[in-house]
Amino acid sequence: xxxxxxxxxxxxxxxxxxxxxxxxxxxxxxxxxxxxxxxxxxxxxxxxxxxxxxxxxxxxxxxxxxxxxxxxxxxxxxxxxxxxxxxxxxxxxxxxxxxxxxxxxxxxxxxxxxxxxxxxxxxxxxxxxxxxxxxxxxxxxxxxxxxxxxxxxxxxxxxxxxxxxxxxxxxxxxxxxxxxxxxxxxxxxxxxxxxxxxxxxxxxxxxxxxxxxxxxxxxxxxxxxxxxxxxxxxxxxxxxxxxxxxxxxxxxxxxxxxxxxxxxxxxxxx
Amino acid sequence: xxxxxxxxxxxxxxxxxxxxxxxxxxxxxxxxxxxxxxxxxxxxxxxxxxxxxxxxxxxxxxxxxxxxxxxxxxxxxxxxxxxxxxxxxxxxxxxxxxxxxxxxxxxxxxxxxxxxxxxxxxxxxxxxxxxxxxxxxxxxxxxxxxxxxxxxxxxxxxxxxxxxxxxxxxxxxxxxxxxxxxxxxxxxxxxxxxxxxxxxxxxxxxxxxxxxxxxxxxxxxxxxxxxxxxxxxxxxxxxxxxxxxxxxxxxxxxxxxxxxxxxxxxxxxxxxxxxxxxxxxxxxxxxxxxxxxxxxxxxxxxxxxxxxxxxxxxxxxxxxxxxxxxxxxxxxxxxxxxxxxxxxxxxxxxxxxxxxxxxxxxxxxxxxxxxxxxxxxxxxxxxxxxxxxxxxxxxxxxxxxxxxxxxxxxxxxxxxxxxxxxxxxxxxxxxxxxxxxxxxxxxxxxxxxxxxxxxxxxxxxxxxxxxxxxxxxxxxxxxxxxxxxxxxxxxxxxxxxxxxxxxxxxxxxxxxxxxxxxxxxxxxxxxxxxxxxxxxxxxxxxxxxxxxxxxxxxxxxxxxxxxxxxxxxxxxxxxxxxxxxxxxxxxxxxxxxxxxxxxxxxxxxxxxxxxxxxxxxxxxxxxxxxxxxxxxxxxxxxxxxxxxxxxxxxxxxxx
Numbered sequence: 001x002x003x004x005x006x007x008x009x010x011x012x013x014x015x016x017x018x019x020x021x022x023x024x025x026x027x028x029x030x031x032x033x034x035x036x037x038x039x040x041x042x043x044x045x046x047x048x049x050x051x052x053x054x055x056x057x058x059x060x061x062x063x064x065x066x067x068x069x070x071x072x073x074x075x076x077x078x079x080x081x082x083x084x085x086x087x088x089x090x091x092x093x094x095x096x097x098x099x100x101x102x103x104x105x106x107x108x109x110x111x112x113x114x115x116x117x118x119x120x121x122x123x124x125x126x127x128x129x130x131x132x133x134x135x136x137x138x139x140x141x142x143x144x145x146x147x148x149x150x151x152x153x154x155x156x157x158x159x160x161x162x163x164x165x166x167x168x169x170x171x172x173x174x175x176x177x178x179x180x181x182x183x184x185x186x187x188x189x190x191x192x193x194x195x196x197x198x199x200x201x202x203x204x205x206x207x208x209x210x211x212x213x214x215x216x217x218x219x220x221x222x223x224x225x226x227x228x229x230x231x232x233x234x235x236x237x238x239x240x241x242x243x244x245x246x247x248x249x250x251x252x253x254x255x256x257x258x259x260x261x262x263x264x265x266x267x268x269x270x
Numbered sequence: 271x272x273x274x275x276x277x278x279x280x281x282x283x284x285x286x287x288x289x290x291x292x293x294x295x296x297x298x299x300x301x302x303x304x305x306x307x308x309x310x311x312x313x314x315x316x317x318x319x320x321x322x323x324x325x326x327x328x329x330x331x332x333x334x335x336x337x338x339x340x341x342x343x344x345x346x347x348x349x350x351x352x353x354x355x356x357x358x359x360x361x362x363x364x365x366x367x368x369x370x371x372x373x374x375x376x377x378x379x380x381x382x383x384x385x386x387x388x389x390x391x392x393x394x395x396x397x398x399x400x401x402x403x404x405x406x407x408x409x410x411x412x413x414x415x416x417x418x419x420x421x422x423x424x425x426x427x428x429x430x431x432x433x434x435x436x437x438x439x440x441x442x443x444x445x446x447x448x449x450x451x452x453x454x455x456x457x458x459x460x461x462x463x464x465x466x467x468x469x470x471x472x473x474x475x476x477x478x479x480x481x482x483x484x485x486x487x488x489x490x491x492x493x494x495x496x497x498x499x500x501x502x503x504x505x506x507x508x509x510x511x512x513x514x515x516x517x518x519x520x521x522x523x524x525x526x527x528x529x530x531x532x533x534x535x536x537x538x539x540x541x542x543x544x545x546x547x548x549x550x551x552x553x554x555x556x557x558x559x560x561x562x563x564x565x566x567x568x569x570x571x572x573x574x575x576x577x578x579x580x581x582x583x584x585x586x587x588x589x590x591x592x593x594x595x596x597x598x599x600x601x602x603x604x605x606x607x608x609x610x611x612x613x614x615x616x617x618x619x620x621x622x623x624x625x626x627x628x629x630x631x632x633x634x635x636x637x638x639x640x641x642x643x644x645x646x647x648x649x650x651x652x653x654x655x656x657x658x659x660x661x662x663x664x665x666x667x668x669x670x671x672x673x674x675x676x677x678x679x680x681x682x683x684x685x686x687x688x689x690x691x692x693x694x695x696x697x698x699x700x701x702x703x704x705x706x707x708x709x710x711x712x713x714x715x716x717x718x719x720x721x722x723x724x725x726x727x728x729x730x731x732x733x734x735x736x737x738x739x740x741x742x743x744x745x746x747x748x749x750x751x752x753x754x755x756x757x758x759x760x761x762x763x764x765x766x767x768x769x770x771x772x773x774x775x776x777x778x779x780x781x782x783x784x785x786x787x788x789x790x791x792x793x794x795x796x797x798x799x800x801x802x803x804x805x806x807x808x809x810x811x812x813x814x815x816x817x818x819x820x821x822x823x824x825x826x827x828x829x830x831x832x833x834x835x836x837x838x839x840x841x842x843x844x845x846x847x848x849x850x851x852x853x854x855x856x857x858x859x860x861x862x863x864x865x866x867x868x869x870x871x872x873x874x875x876x877x878x879x880x881x882x883x884x885x886x887x888x889x890x891x892x893x894x895x896x897x898x899x900x901x902x903x904x905x906x907x908x909x910x911x912x913x914x915x916x917x918x919x920x921x922x923x924x925x
Contacts, residue, residue: 012653015661033653192645195524195635195737203520 001115005045007038009069010125037120043190074201075193086210091223098134117180136180145182285481292488303534308504323502328617344389351382379444390426432472439465494544498618501542505619511820525631539620540572549612554851555605559866562605564612608856609815630734647860655724656690668699677717679754684716689762691890698890704919712798728764733857757781763816790826800921802836807883810840813849814889834921854891874899
């Protein structure tokens, strides 16, 4: 049975600044990393592989340089890595992205029974958390979001039981496979690649699927297939901060001062 | 041939055969280790052997080492006597010193008699010591120790008994030339009938103890009698201040997970351990009650080799993570600060730190198994080239209000390699700013790499993440070459030692200088004038391991302090080559200290004993550790920590 882990290569957003003049992201010289949420999705896939014997395929839609990130997934233990890259995929919003990813998953599922599609909760560059659910919708499979623990997988009965972290409570739910699972970062702590695995990954070729392979309708993908367009990017104005407590001698006084101010500003829900 | 001679020949053949078999078996195991060329520079090696083994140079650094010196040399000299003894047993009528002319025979007799007495005294003192002021480890009172001491004492007593009987019987003409034996003889009835038998009995006792001693050696800690002299010959030609590179090729093993993955020298080291305990005595981890004891670590390597000896291919006892003697616990491997204090004191030059790093490499590179707090460090280093994962753009923040120029080939003489702590840590940025002021004042042509600067990779290398270290080292070397960097000033001793010593393995010779030496040079050359009356109260200097022990820089910082304040700094009990680590080296900076008490607090306590007003450090890690330690001791109101550069910046004359 197959797990497809979806990962995205993103710019290291801590290093991205917005050009105030043009309103665009300054990407020059900014290194790319694997979306941190996706590292947990991959880790969870690999843990299920170790426990139940799934095969793990990783897919990523992005420019050719996303190969670096895919290679890293191989070093961590993924069985196969596929890069979905074509000019016509470019400029996609979450809808168009989920179309391409779904297309690739369906293609993989033709050869091998699909068990789980594993996604990170969201990406750190787009922050929409829509692609995972988008895939589930397009695949027509179970949709399990905000998962912070996988309780068990019953391969025979083809069901999965997970714990979802909601506001102030947890919820344990079961669902039939195949299922799309979007994980939180708390779910696990990712492994570190060993050197033999890294060396192995360096020599493995990354499979490239362009639209010749994928055969997607161009109207549904890329810029054309996107339902949304970015009009402007800007850094929100931030009110100037204030340092409190200069006049307070004791920590108790500082604390009092801070709480009073927070109440004044209505920052505490009382 | 008499019956005695025949009996002796049989005993001797059996004894030598068994000894040869033991040696073949034990030393055969050493050859299972990986290759390591320790046969170059023979002249230098012979000198090392002469100086350190025969000269007992390091042994006598501790007061009781004198006792060992005496025993060692008594033994060396008695080796001649004992060789004659064995040969004489084979051919009593043809081989004997007594056949020499009187002068020669009497001189030898006198020397052997005195040496035997010295050896006996040394053994008695060693026994007394074990009951009154024992060496710093519990096994000093082991059965092993007493068996050997007993055998040596028995050997000497038998020697005196044999000679005394012969003197009393009138069969040895060297009587008065053997004062001890002669004194013993004075208690015996002269010319009595049993004396011949007495001499025979003592002779046999002597022979059997001698051969038993020989055969006991390979099976005890006293194997060092056989191995420590060659180990001084095989010692590293330069001070051990780095780790060998690894070749990243498919199919290779990375680090040491099984005992045979050590080099043969690594295994031979374990045979050379005398179990004197000086390494553990000097170790900051041992001192603060952590399970790491360098002496036991080396002992476990030896025991692992021996215990797995007969198991072909199949290792019953794992080198890492097994139970009991002969296996090293994982946490032990992570506790080392790589401060090098153990290697500095080892009388036979065992190389502890590279062995520990070898095992870390196995855990990190092959097993990907390490304390969890290191995961973030490794990711940050690989992704953002600094330990905290701070955005590289922040590297220039310290220079916001200064006129700092970028390094330009041809125009700039020195690259000021600020280092991660110097650029990104709030406290250590003050040191960086002080250095910038000093350089400008002295009219130095300097520049930085700004946000392009990358981490040197020190912590990764010490933590065994050689794969990522190599990538970082290569990236740095490439950048230095592209930018035409040749001369580098560093603020951090870790950057200093890594750029200077580790990068050399990649074929680059950079002229690297640490700010302590650089400032000292500026002062000496008169390029930097200081007010010599800076009042920072009593200053105590703490030696950074990577500056001091690793690179021998002890005097420069002390000179600078004297120049800036008019007086020499206070010294801690443990200073210079005996200095005690702050606790942050070897990647420990990024790890929790879970076992025992805190190393930095122990060091702060030591400093506070001298009641200083200022602790002077020359390393950003030491800065952090002292800052934290003083807070822990609630002494940060009274005692401040300053980097040497800050003290100097304080002493710059006003315009």
